Amino acid sequence: MATRPGIDAMRERRLASHYALRRRTLERMRDKSTDLDAAPMPIDPSIYTDAVFADRERRLLFHGLPIVAGLSQDIPEAGDMMLFDVLGPSIILIRSKAGTVNAFRNMCPHRGAKVVTECSRRTRLTCRFHAWTFDLEGKLIGLPGKEGFDGLDRAALGLLPVPVVERHGLIFVRLEPDGEAIDIDDFLGDFAAELEHLDLANATPIRRSEIPCEANWKYAFDTYGESYHFASLHPTTIGALAYSNVMIYENHGLHARLAFPREEFNVYKDEPEESWPHTDYGGLYFLFPNMVINVNAIAGVGQFYGVSRLFPGESVDRSSTLLTTYQPAHADGVVDTAKWAEMHDFIQRVVTDEDYSVSRDGQNNLRWAPPGFTTKLGRNEIALQHWHRNLNRIMGDSA
Ligand code: FES
Ligand SMILES: [Fe+2]
Structure with a gap:
């Protein structure tokens, strides 16, 4: 791999950031605890079913905010x-x-x-x-x-x-017709530093899919933001790789980073830090409103970036996910990209067969929910609570 200026410093920042995340994760594993919000949060189901809400949301979020249209290497x-x-x-x-x-x-x-x-x-x-x-x-x-x-x-x-701007390997557009430029520094805030060290600008796209979902985009998106369901919904897939209901939550204003303990952390969770082996696990990067970058490991191969972007569909109860798997530049010692493609297909299968089938059925139930019914986000679903508070703020700000 050709040396690029600053690449070692970027690697140091990446490892330090991911190491800090792992430190907190192992603490939670030892305590058998998870990050918690202050109280459970009720959610009015109409945010998933109301066409008028969906129209405003499309205008304020998807046309008003900077939205990632692709990555630099696309x-x-x-x-x-x-x-x-x-x-x-x-x-x-x-x-x-x-x-x-x-x-x-x-x-x-x-x-x-x-x-x-x-x-x-x-x-x-x-x-x-x-x-x-x-x-x-x-x-x-x-x-x-x-x-x-x-x-x-x-x-x-x-x-x-x-309006378009390219920053840290991400290409943002803003579709609002007034043509105002994007203030990307303001939008990313301190999350920019976490995105920078991923070196997304040099990540190579390996495989792309569009995954339809018969549910509101938020019902689908909510499945990415908690590990509470891993053991019950994904017992033989994700649940076999990561702990259920243990989550580390790192707030970055509109954005956030999450981590879930990997099964292999269990082997050394009681060991001193100096003896921890390298890991390619870096957590989930949530870029508001609709994007998740899964920084994760392919066992024995290297790191992959699974980029999911969720979008509202033609009606309030339809959505579409663009899933793209990238090979980080620092994982390019492996020439055969088949492992990244296999990982992509695995994620697509889990999302389609497990997460999105729950989303489809839940969406139908919410459509017919009795008056006064609310869904509830638990204290343990802290990342979702923050995300929904951000949504409420943006939707409420301009009511
Ligand atoms: S040249 Fe484009 S519409 Fe006529
Ligand atoms: Fe899931």
């Missing part, structure tokens, strides 16, 4: 592009010649056709309807039959830009 070279259309408006993300990422509405300024229907490396974009052509900066550079548009300001006929 479009590594100039002219590489991807489409991000899971939230409704189709967005083109394209790496410019200067190496930055540009984002545009995938809507031709002529008659509104989709300019890009397939992703491939390009030097220019040509609309298939009447062949208007744009450069990688979105500027109109080809206008067949240009006399037909005499009197129009050609400079104003470029692709419509969408």
Whole structure:
């Protein structure tokens, strides 16, 4: 692997951060305890079932906040592009010649056709309807039959830009139509330091899936944020790898990091720190509102990043998860990527067969919940309580 500047310092920061997380985790294992919130929290089921709530949520969260459209290595070279259309408006993300990422509405300024229907490396974009052509900066550079548009300001006929920023290997867009720039430092706060040391900018995508779920996106998302269900719902899968109902919660404002004890920690939980072996386990990174990065280990192989992004579907009771598995740059000693692909398929299977089948059935129950019924988040579901308080604050702030 080629040496990159600062890579050793980044590795040190990563290991120190993950070591601190493991220290707290082993303490909890020895105590047989878990991080707890102050009290149980009731949740009104209408947040999962009400179409009016869902519309406001889409506007305030998914169009108003910076949302991760992809990772840097999804479009590594100039002219590489991807489409991000899971939230409704189709967005083109394209790496410019200067190496930055540009984002545009995938809507031709002529008659509104989709300019890009397939992703491939390009030097220019040509609309298939009447062949208007744009450069990688979105500027109109080809206008067949240009006399037909005499009197129009050609400079104003470029692709419509969408605010975009690339930070710590993540490409954020903001879909709100007012075009205001993204203040990513404000949005990430102190979570930026935790994201930085993952070196996501150099993580290679190995496999991608889109997982449908017949439940509101939050019902599906809530399954990622607690380990209380590991033994009961996942006895032969996740529950065999990690402890149930022991969780470490680290608050970063809107964002958070969680850790669950791995079974192999049990072997050395009573040993002094100096004798702990290396681990590739780094916990779950929750980036508000809809993203989880699972920093985890493939036994005997190395680290993987399982990136899940959840999105509302066409109706309040449908959602979609984009799952992408990345190989970290620091795990590239292994050339064969089959193990990362296998891990991806395993996660997809567990999520689909176990978590999302519970979500689907629960969603249907909540739809028909009697008046006054609330779901309850336990003190042990601390990460979910914080997440829902953040949701309430954002939804309530602008009621
Ligand atoms: S709609 Fe694109 S060139 Fe006409
Ligand atoms: Fe689960």
